[in-house]
Amino acid sequence: MSGTSLDGVDAAMVRTDGKNIAERGPGISIAYSPELRARARNLLSRASRLQPNDPELIAVERDITLCHVEAVEALRSSIGKVDLIGFHGQTLLHAPEEGRTWQVGDAALLSEKTGLAVVHDFRSADVAAGGEGAPLAPWYHQALLRDRSKTTAILNIGGVANITLIGADGSIYACDTGPGNALLDDWAFSKTGVACDVDGALAQVGTVHRDILEPLLADPYFSRPAPKSLDRLTFHRAMGAVQRLSPEDGAATLTAFTVEAIYRTLLPLTPDIWYVCGGGRHNPALMDALKRTLDAPVWPVETLGWNGDNLEAECFGFLAVRSLRGLPLSAPGITGAPAFISGGRLTCAGLAPIPDWLANPEPASGP
Numbered sequence: 325m326s327g328t329s330l331d332g333v334d335a336a337m338v339r340t341d342g343k344n345i346a347e348r349g350p351g352i353s354i355a356y357s358p359e360l361r362a363r364a365r366n367l368l369s370r371a372s373r374l375q376p377n378d379p380e381l382i383a384v385e386r387d388i389t390l391c392h393v394e395a396v397e398a399l400r401s402s403i404g405k406v407d408l409i410g411f412h413g414q415t416l417l418h419a420p421e422e423g424r425t426w427q428v429g430d431a432a433l434l435s436e437k438t439g440l441a442v443v444h445d446f447r448s449a450d451v452a453a454g455g456e457g458a459p460l461a462p463w464y465h466q467a468l469l470r471d472r473s474k475t476t477a478i479l480n481i482g483g484v485a486n487i488t489l490i491g492a493d494g495s496i497y498a499c500d501t502g503p504g505n506a507l508l509d510d511w512a513f514s515k516t517g518v519a520c521d522v523d524g525a526l527a528q529v530g531t532v533h534r535d536i537l538e539p540l541l542a543d544p545y546f547s548r549p550a551p552k553s554l555d556r557l558t559f560h561r562a563m564g565a566v567q568r569l570s571p572e573d574g575a576a577t578l579t580a581f582t583v584e585a586i587y588r589t590l591l592p593l594t595p596d597i598w599y600v601c602g603g604g605r606h607n608p609a610l611m612d613a614l615k616r617t618l619d620a621p622v623w624p625v626e627t628l629g630w631n632g633d634n635l636e637a638e639c640f641g642f643l644a645v646r647s648l649r650g651l652p653l654s655a656p657g658i659t660g661a662p663a664f665i666s667g668g669r670l671t672c673a674g675l676a677p678i679p680d681w682l683a684n685p686e687p688a689s690g691p
């Protein structure tokens with residue numbers, strides 16, 4: 325998984341039949357070099373105008389894929405046998421309203437270099453069917469969650485932030501809530517040259533400018549009910565809005581933007597408890613503001629015994645198995661797809677074998 329933060333590749337092991345999680349193993353993160361991050365960020369800014377034969381697009385896709393190869397090989401050396409790779413790729417553009425979602429990554433190259441079968445292109449089928457194409461993690465959250473006595477919110481704060489709400493009755497809702505870390509990262513980088521507001525150091529001493537924040541929160545996105553999803557750049561104009569502020573006040577205002585957008589997300593059920601995953605939970609300014617703002621306890625997902633840095637990578641392993649088994653990847657309440665639909669594509673370059681149990685799966689046991 326390489327998320328919208330563009331910070332690098334997370335790889336993790338999961339042992340699963342696509343319904344139940346038997347084991348979650350170690351994970352590894354390979355940071356993109358500052359140079360590759362800048363090149364990918366640059367492509368993202370011109371994604372809607374990019375031609376498929378753009379030399380820089382081809383070069384960046386290859387370099388990103390090779391980072392994934394490195395992550396898979398490093399992980400494989402610590403866990404041994406691997407059957408299948410779930411490869412999300414790097415989202416360059418997400419415009420479901422135009423029927424488009426675009427994740428770059430060369431699945432054939434990944435398969436060829438690792439000798440493994442690769443499932444990729446997880447979002448296209450959902451978007452083609454009229455869904456949002458995101459978020460897809462709710463299936464994994466639901467499979468992992470043991471305590472069903474409460475209405476539980478799982479909040480991922482990556483580049484974009486997204487929520488999964490699981491009701492005590494088993495109902496499930498999801499959407500992207502608004503910005504996560506991406507605006508804050510871009511702000512910190514432009515003001516300090518450091519890739520993020522490390523430990524919330526800027527935001528913690530800054531002042532929130534409500535006169536700037538309220539107009540940002542007046543965006544119609546926030547009054548739209550779920551399902552709904554975002555592109556990394558949807559709220560990029562916020563960078564212009566905070567431009568005149570000091571680095572600290574800008575960081576405080578953008579941190580508050582992330583938190584208030586989460587607070588204002590229209591939910592059909594009121595969460596009894598919030599669990600946070602994704603890199604944003606490492607930012608104390610963000611976590612403290614969430615605890616002050618939300619009306620229920622807020623904990624990192626580690627409280628549940630989950631690994632908040634590996635969760636998305638594990639999720640795409642889980643979804644890869646679901647894809648091979650023809651199980652749904654999306655649902656009306658999650659992405660707004662008209663029905664439960666599967667997705668993902670299988671690539672086996674060269675001799676990559678598909679293990680028998682995946683090619684001819686036994687019916688999964690359990691719920």
Ligand SMILES: Nc1ncnc2c1ncn2[C@@H]1O[C@H](COP(=O)(O)OP(=O)(O)OP(=O)(O)O)[C@@H](O)[C@H]1O
Binds near residue numbers: 520521601602603607
């Ligand atoms: N110590 C820290 N202090 C502040 N921010 C941090 C810290 N550690 C991580 N982060 C933030 O977490 C981000 C990475 O989060 P994560 O890996 O969850 O994003 P992602 O997977 O790329 O995003 P998405 O979920 O949108 O796909 C970094 O870009 C940074 O903003």
Ligand SMILES: CC(=O)N[C@H]1[C@@H]2OC[C@@H](O2)[C@@H](O)[C@@H]1O[C@H](C)C(=O)O
Binds near residue numbers: 480
């Ligand atoms: C199009 C796309 O890549 N969306 C990502 C992004 O990052 C967070 C949020 O926006 C979420 O909707 C999604 O990723 C997670 C893994 C998901 O699909 O659940």
